[in-house]
Amino acid sequence: MSxxxxxxxxxxxxxxxxxxxxxxxxxxxxxxxxxxxxxxIAFVSAASNTIRRGKxxxxxxxxxxxxxxxxxxxxxSHSPRLLLIRPSFYTGIAAFYLMGNAFTSRPLSLEGSKLMxxxxxxxxxxxxxxxWQQVPRFRLGHRLITFGTGVALLTDAVxxxxxxxxxxxxxxxxxxxxxxxxxxxILLAAWAMFGRWAGPLVxxxxxxxxxxxxxPE
Numbered sequence: 001m002s003x004x005x006x007x008x009x010x011x012x013x014x015x016x017x018x019x020x021x022x023x024x025x026x027x028x029x030x031x032x033x034x035x036x037x038x039x040x041i042a043f044v045s046a047a048s049n050t051i052r053r054g055k056x057x058x059x060x061x062x063x064x065x066x067x068x069x070x071x072x073x074x075x076x077s078h079s080p081r082l083l084l085i086r087p088s089f090y091t092g093i094a095a096f097y098l099m100g101n102a103f104t105s106r107p108l109s110l111e112g113s114k115l116m117x118x119x120x121x122x123x124x125x126x127x128x129x130x131x132w133q134q135v136p137r138f139r140l141g142h143r144l145i146t147f148g149t150g151v152a153l154l155t156d157a158v159x160x161x162x163x164x165x166x167x168x169x170x171x172x173x174x175x176x177x178x179x180x181x182x183x184x185x186i187l188l189a190a191w192a193m194f195g196r197w198a199g200p201l202v203x204x205x206x207x208x209x210x211x212x213x214x215x216p217e
């Protein structure tokens with residue numbers, strides 16, 4: 001999946017629910033309509049991303065957990081404030097999932113960034129896998145970025161609950177999304193820095209592999 005598609009999917013997830021809220025409020029519809037339509041947009045976006053990948057990998061499992069939590073909460077209560085903090089429930093699930101996943105044999109960051117980092121190039125993919133197997137700091141970096149992403153998501157979830165509890169429903173909708181947007185921008189910056197750090201490591205491995213292939217036996 002390209003960087004453009006990742007950013008587009010994130011934009012839909014963030015601004016789609018905001019647009020739904022604004023339109024339904026302008027039409028004078030009940031608050032629950034705006035929140036429910038926003039949920040539907042996020043649901044379709046997440047489901048289409050999973051289908052586009054063509055498989056249920058670790059990221060797909062995470063999305064499924066989030067969607068199940070959202071559906072249960074949506075049917076359980078129509079309270080506007082509870083629906084507003086709904087994202088905190090599945091963001092919290094994602095946070096703990098990522099923090100635990102960081103210590104597995106293949107952290108989510110490894111699989112999630114692989115296609116963007118290698119762009120499907122066979123030689124680059126081999127170098128990527130070799131870096132994971134042979135470079136301890138490459139493995140540590142992936143574990144740290146995965147765990148750090150989980151911590152960031154947990155912070156986002158807690159802040160949303162605080163915002164919803166502190167402000168009126170109308171203000172909380174905007175403030176919560178602004179907070180989420182800020183959190184997302186920080187995460188994107190962190191991942192960009194990680195990519196710039198990890199890229200040269202993979203470059204060096206790829207150069208070594210190329211040199212080995214040219215060395216006569």
